[in-house]
Structure formats: structure tokens, C-alpha cells
Amino acid sequence: MTTNPALVDSPTVELDDASKWFGQKVAVSNVTCSFGPGVTGLLGPNGAGKTTMLRMLTGLIRPSKGEVRVLGVWPRTRPSVYADVGLVPEEAAVYPSLTAREYVRYAATLAGVSNVGEATERAIETVALGPPADRKLAGYSKGMRQRAKVAAALVSDPQILLLDEPLNGTDPVQRLHLINLFQRLGGEGRTVIVSSHILGEVDRMSDRVIAIVDGRLAAAGDVAAIRSAMTDIPYRVRIESDSARVLAARLVEEALVHGVSVDDGTLRVETGDLAALGLRVPQVAQEVDARITAFQPEDASLESVFRYLVKR
Amino acid sequence: MRAFAAITSMSIKLLLGLRRLIIFGIAALAPAAVFLLLSQTLASEAALNRLLAMVGALYFPLLVPIVTLIIASSALGDERRDATLSFLVLRPIPRSVIASSKFLGAIVVAGGLNALGAVALTVVYGIETGSWSLVVPLLVGGIAASVVYASLFIPLGFFTDRAVLIGLAFVFIFENAVVSALSGLSTLSPWRIGWSAFAGLVPADVEAEIADIGTANLSSLGAALLSTVFIAAVSIAATTLVLRRRDLT
Numbered sequence: 369m370t371t372n373p374a375l376v377d378s379p380t381v382e383l384d385d386a387s388k389w390f391g392q393k394v395a396v397s398n399v400t401c402s403f404g405p406g407v408t409g410l411l412g413p414n415g416a417g418k419t420t421m422l423r424m425l426t427g428l429i430r431p432s433k434g435e436v437r438v439l440g441v442w443p444r445t446r447p448s449v450y451a452d453v454g455l456v457p458e459e460a461a462v463y464p465s466l467t468a469r470e471y472v473r474y475a476a477t478l479a480g481v482s483n484v485g486e487a488t489e490r491a492i493e494t495v496a497l498g499p500p501a502d503r504k505l506a507g508y509s510k511g512m513r514q515r516a517k518v519a520a521a522l523v524s525d526p527q528i529l530l531l532d533e534p535l536n537g538t539d540p541v542q543r544l545h546l547i548n549l550f551q552r553l554g555g556e557g558r559t560v561i562v563s564s565h566i567l568g569e570v571d572r573m574s575d576r577v578i579a580i581v582d583g584r585l586a587a588a589g590d591v592a593a594i595r596s597a598m599t600d601i602p603y604r605v606r607i608e609s610d611s612a613r614v615l616a617a618r619l620v621e622e623a624l625v626h627g628v629s630v631d632d633g634t635l636r637v638e639t640g641d642l643a644a645l646g647l648r649v650p651q652v653a654q655e656v657d658a659r660i661t662a663f664q665p666e667d668a669s670l671e672s673v674f675r676y677l678v679k680r
Numbered sequence: 681m682r683a684f685a686a687i688t689s690m691s692i693k694l695l696l697g698l699r700r701l702i703i704f705g706i707a708a709l710a711p712a713a714v715f716l717l718l719s720q721t722l723a724s725e726a727a728l729n730r731l732l733a734m735v736g737a738l739y740f741p742l743l744v745p746i747v748t749l750i751i752a753s754s755a756l757g758d759e760r761r762d763a764t765l766s767f768l769v770l771r772p773i774p775r776s777v778i779a780s781s782k783f784l785g786a787i788v789v790a791g792g793l794n795a796l797g798a799v800a801l802t803v804v805y806g807i808e809t810g811s812w813s814l815v816v817p818l819l820v821g822g823i824a825a826s827v828v829y830a831s832l833f834i835p836l837g838f839f840t841d842r843a844v845l846i847g848l849a850f851v852f853i854f855e856n857a858v859v860s861a862l863s864g865l866s867t868l869s870p871w872r873i874g875w876s877a878f879a880g881l882v883p884a885d886v887e888a889e890i891a892d893i894g895t896a897n898l899s900s901l902g903a904a905l906l907s908t909v910f911i912a913a914v915s916i917a918a919t920t921l922v923l924r925r926r927d928l929t
Contacts, residue, residue: 390929428766429927444924451772461763463694477686478771520767 373589374578376404380528380559381425386434388420388583395420397583398434403561407554409574410563417583418563419458422532425561426455438528451479454521458532458563461517464506468497468516471505472523479524491523496545510537518546528559535569547573602626603642607635607649608662615658622648683773684781691785694758695751704747708797711739712804719808728809729885732801736818736878739801740871741856744794744822748829749847751790755782755830756919757837766928779919783912786834791826798822817881824908825874831915832870838922867907876904 379402388396396417410418423429424436427443436442443449462471473488481487492501495515500508505516514534521529531550535543550573554560564570570577579587609615612635616628619637624645626638639645642665653660715735722728759765759782768778798818806812832850837843851871859869866872879887880901 423929426766426770428769429929447769447774448772450770453770455766455770457763457766459763461767463690463762463764465694465697474686474690475767475771478683478768478773480683480772 374401374585376402376576378404380404380439381561382435382437383421383424383431384435384437386421386424386431386436388417388424388429389432395583396424396431396580399580399583399585400434401578401585401588403559403578405554405557405559406575407550407560407562407573409570409577410561410580411567411570411577412563412565412580412586414565416565416580418565418580419532420583421580422455422530422561422563425530426453451524452527454524454526454529456514456517456521456529456531456534458536460513462505462508462513465504467504468492468501468508468512468519471516472501472519475520476523481524487523487525491519494522494549495519511539511542514538515542515546518549522553526558529553529561531560531562533563533565535564535566543569602638602640603645603665605637605639605642605645606662606664607637607660608633608664609635609653609658609660611656611658614656615653615660618652618656619649622652624648683771684777687768687778687781688785688788691755691782692788695754695785695789700751704750704793705796707743707747708793709800711735711743711797712800714738715801715808716804719804725809725811725885728805732805732814735801736875739797739818739822740825740875740878741851743797744825744874745829745847745851745855745871747793747797748786748790748826749833749844749851751793752786752830752833753837753843753847755786755834755837757841757843760838760928761841769923769928774920775923776916776920779916779923783830783834783916783919786830787823787827790830791823794822794826795819811883813883817878820881820905821874821876821878823874824877824904825871827908828870828873828911831911835915835919835922838919873904873907873911877901877908880904 381403383399383401386396386399387394399421410421412418420429424431425438427436427438430444438453439449441449443453463474466474469488469492472491473484476484476487476491495518497512497515497519500512501516505513508516514537518531518534521531529550534550535546538546547569550560550562554575562570562573576590577588578585607615612630612633616630616635616637619625619635620628624639624641626640628638629636637645637649646663649660649663652658715731718731718735719728722731756765759768769775798821799815802812802815802818805814833843833847836846840846855869855871859865859872
């Protein structure tokens, strides 16, 4: 049994010291990790290398160094592996002149599915595309296209599903439906790899997270472990008050406050415990007779969080 | 086989949009229209044959390459630009099936449009002269030239977004200027391969009229067809190899 959180015991998809560079730009750098049954979130800010990693995993691009294996083989040398792999790319990748039903049917035919009609209907039903399935993809919203692409990926009933930012452009109802779908597919024992730059999304759908920043593996493990690793990151909070300087002078004495600054009447406070600060600030404001009009955590972007993880 | 048929029919559908059909359909009929207009002033069959040779010189070096260039360079080029090529290559089908089915799809569309032009021209010629002996030669020659052009332009479309520009430079600068000046290079000219097939099939009286067009033809119909098949096979093999080796970024 492996103790490395980046590795799983029964991998279906593996990267072994894999790197990819395009000219001078390094997109993925020496990543070793593996994926197995269940939902794994591939998390990282935009430009972190998630898409490059997914494209390497599918064999669309060859690693400059290291190895990639899907079901034990480099997929490009054995296309039959693709019968067990479904990819939902981030970019359009649909034929605008086709209806969603034709698109999914085409995917089923190319995948060699035995009962194309039945598989098509099942996939369309799975993503709840409904009657719009007979409309041309050119007229689809981004969220609807995402669902059509998910249906095309699922039509061959693959064991491995790779999804590149699949929730982009989806509305809250579609998002909830897709998250539930991915969780169900992971629960059925499929390897589901979902990339996202939104921590909340990954948190909701993944059992395990692989965090990528600047092409490097920044963190790996279950969501709770990643979250606990983030507790050292100071939060920045913006506070609007009619007595910002007075409040700042008083807050700087608080042990939970790491630093304060005042700029144009706006107070910014750094703390390691956001919840405690939220409770303490009103008390302090009352003590100094200050009125608070806004209390807004800021700079909690994923990018800053992951930059912190890389520096550790 | 099912995948081959599916990709071929999808390619035909994607390549043959309504706008393209109208534009290229009209273009394909242009040589026939020119022949019809100019033939009104001519009476003798010899004169009509000379006119046919001149119009043929419009059909082979102009219509066939341009139609085929635009269709064939789109076959893989559009899929690469629209990112749908990843949709194809991530299916459990050999790359050779993708390459050959895309090739066939492009040939059906470009060859079909060029065949329409050939049939229209021979129908007009047939009405004017009462001879239908040019139907097969022009069809065979037109389709052979379409196949050779497609063999060049399908991979070109995959490699670059400027395939049409490069293709036009090839047709107008290399083929119609350089090769015309240096007849030793004529075997490298696709339309001349088609012309050779055409010339190898036409009746003797027409052959005499077209002898000085398409200079330095291949030696025979057989050589022209063999070249066509060979170039097509090399193109499909090369496209297969490229699809296997080249990254899709």
C-alpha cells in the first residue's frame, strides 16, 4: 500500500515523472501521480498546466519527458484503449451543424457501441438534455454544449472519464446535476478526473485532489488534507468603517491579527483565523465607538492559495 | 468498417455546405457556359474541338485545382481548427481509418463537383457536335487530377492555416509558371497528370487538337492512373503517420 498521497494503489491512469514543454515554456514539470476509481479533482489556477496534463493523459500530446500510461499503455500506440476512455475537452470540440443527438450518435458509432440508438438515448437521458437534443449545437449555450460533450463521452460507457473544466458556463441547476452525475460515476468504480480552477467545485465533487501550480504538483490527497494545509495562509479582510484609523490602532493589538493597513479610509486586516476575526471585530468596534459598514474577505483566490502551497 | 463509413459520410456532410455547393456548383458549370457561348460562332467540328481544347485548359489548370484545394484543405484543417479532430482521434479506431475516410470524403465532394463540371462540358459539346465520346475521358481526367490535388492539399490543410494561400501559390506559380517553362517538371504537376489521363482516352481527332496543351504529358493513360494511385496511397500513409505522431495542442 502506497503512502505517497499522489499515488493510488490500483491506478488506471498514471504519470511517471512526466514533463511537457513547448519551446521555452514548461507546461508540466516532473509530475508523478496516479488516478484510480472514484472522483479526483485536478485543481489549479488558470494556466497551471491542467489542460496540458489531461491532454497528455489522453495521448493527444506526447510528454517531452517521462511516461504516461492509461490502463497500462501509452494510449496513442494502442487506440483500442480509447474504448474505455471518455474526454470532455474545455474547448468547443463539437460540430455546430449537427444536433446534439447526431453528435452523440456519431460518437457512439465511432466508439463501436453495439446498439448505437439505445446508447445514444441513454447518454442523452443521463445528462438530462431533453428535447433540445434535436436542436443544432450551433444554437446551444456553453452549458448545454458541455452537457452534449459529456453525453458523447459517456455514450461508450467508459471506465475512465477525463473532464476539463466541465462546469464552465453551466447554470446552478446544470452544475448540480453534473456534480451529482460525476459523483455517481465515481461511486460506480469509474476513474473520473475533473479539472477545475474553482476550489468549491472540486470540494463538492471530489474524493481526492491533485493540485497543480505552474506545472508542478503542489499538493495531493483528500480534500480535508488539502484544506488543513491551507490553514496557515493568512486571510485578508477589507473593513469599511467611519473610524478606520482608530479601529486599525486597536485591532493591531489583537493576537489573531497578523497585520493591518489603512488606505483611503479602507482598513485591511490579515488574520489566520477568519471566523474568530469575524466575531472579534464587532466587539472591538463597539469598544472604540466605530461603525462598520463592510466586512469583506479578499485575496482568497485559488491562485494565491496555490502559490502559497508551492512555496512551502 | 462502420467507423470508416461514418467518418466518410460525416466528412461529406461537413465539406458540402449549402453555400459551398452553390458557389462551386456555379463555378463547375463555368467551362460549359464558356464553351456554349463561344461555340455559337463556330461551325466545323475541328473548330469545336479546338475550342474544347481551350476550354479544357480552363477546366484542368484552374477549376479542378481551386475547387479541390478549398475542399481538401478543409477536410482535416477545419477539424484541427475547430478542435473536433481530438473528438476523432480519441476513438478506438486506427489512424489509418481516419486518414483514408477523410480522403475519401474529400474526393467524393471535390471529385463530384469537378465531375459535374466535366459532365456539363461534355453535354454541351455533345449537343453541339453529336459526339458523346468525351464524357469518359473528361470524367476520368478530372477525377484523377482531383485525387492528386487532394493528396497534396489534405495533409497541407492539417499542417497549416495558410493552406489555401500556399496551394494557390503552388498552382499558379509552380504549376502554371515554373512547370510551363520547364517541361521536364511536368510529372510533378497534378493537373497535367489528369490531362494525360484525359488525352489518353480521347478519340484521335480530338487528340490532335489538344496535342500542344498540357505540354509533356505522361507517356500513357496507364502511367497517369498509376501515378494517381501511387500519390494517393503515399498521401494516405503520410497522413496516417502524421496523425499518429503529431501532437494535437
